[in-house]
Amino acid sequence: MIERHESVVVEVVSQAMVPLIQVFALYVITHGHYGPGGGFQGGVILAVSVILPRLSLGRSHSDRLFSPVLATWLAAIGMLIYVLAGLVPLLLGAEFLNYGYLPVPGVSGAALRSTGILIVELGIGLSVCGTMVTIFDWLTRSEP
Amino acid sequence: MKWLAVPILLVFMALMIYAETGLAERLDPRAPASVYVSPDYIARTVHDTKTPNIVTSVLADYRGYDTLGETTVIFTAGLSVILILTKGRSND
Numbered sequence: 747m748i749e750r751h752e753s754v755v756v757e758v759v760s761q762a763m764v765p766l767i768q769v770f771a772l773y774v775i776t777h778g779h780y781g782p783g784g785g786f787q788g789g790v791i792l793a794v795s796v797i798l799p800r801l802s803l804g805r806s807h808s809d810r811l812f813s814p815v816l817a818t819w820l821a822a823i824g825m826l827i828y829v830l831a832g833l834v835p836l837l838l839g840a841e842f843l844n845y846g847y848l849p850v851p852g853v854s855g856a857a858l859r860s861t862g863i864l865i866v867e868l869g870i871g872l873s874v875c876g877t878m879v880t881i882f883d884w885l886t887r888s889e890p
Numbered sequence: 891m892k893w894l895a896v897p898i899l900l901v902f903m904a905l906m907i908y909a910e911t912g913l914a915e916r917l918d919p920r921a922p923a924s925v926y927v928s929p930d931y932i933a934r935t936v937h938d939t940k941t942p943n944i945v946t947s948v949l950a951d952y953r954g955y956d957t958l959g960e961t962t963v964i965f966t967a968g969l970s971v972i973l974i975l976t977k978g979r980s981n982d
Contacts, residue, residue, distance in 0.1 A: 779941045
């Protein structure tokens with residue numbers, strides 16, 4: 747197991763970094779429409795904001811902030827969002843993953859397809875974040 | 891037996907070099923990869939999806955099925971780590 751580093755400076759700075767990393771992750775996920783970014787990159791950055799407390803605060807404390815079970819659930823929920831974004835248009839009479847038929851009120855046409863891309867990117871981000879945290883948690887477990 | 895790999899690799903290398911001569915020139919606008927659907931994507935992205943970033947619209951919209959597979963691969967990798975590192979009942 748990776749041992750906690752006993753240092754007040756490391757603890758405080760890492761805790762102060764977490765919200766900034768999360769905001770940046772959201773920016774990367776939602777900015778994929780207009781520049782470099784997207785679900786995969788943003789999801790990894792989001793996972794870093796969970797892994798950093800794991801390293802600096804010790805597992806017993808950080809597991810209460812973000813439990814390892816929740817990470818696996820997040821990964822599954824992200825996949826579910828993506829698959830539903832594909833299946834719902836299929837059930838409404840269009841092709842698989844045709845975002846133009848998603849039942850989102852208020853938008854239609856090209857804007858709806860843009861919204862569909864955003865939904866899918868959020869799903870990818872959750873799935874990648876959950877998977878990365880899951881892999882980290884299971885590789886650094888103390889008790890097998 | 892170990893030396894059997896060398897002639898196989900040499901034949902494969904010759905095959906690759908021969909195939910390389912048939913490839914299109916770099917940056918050739920008339921290459922098959924550049925004339926089929928790529929100009930369509932570039933021309934219609936903003937009109938179809940209101941997404942200025944062509945990479946994103948191809949990744950998540952035009953080729954969304956491919957990205958679904960990629961996400962499944964990552965998710966499966968996470969599940970595999972759990973399965974491999976879980977000390978459960980042994981088979982024997």
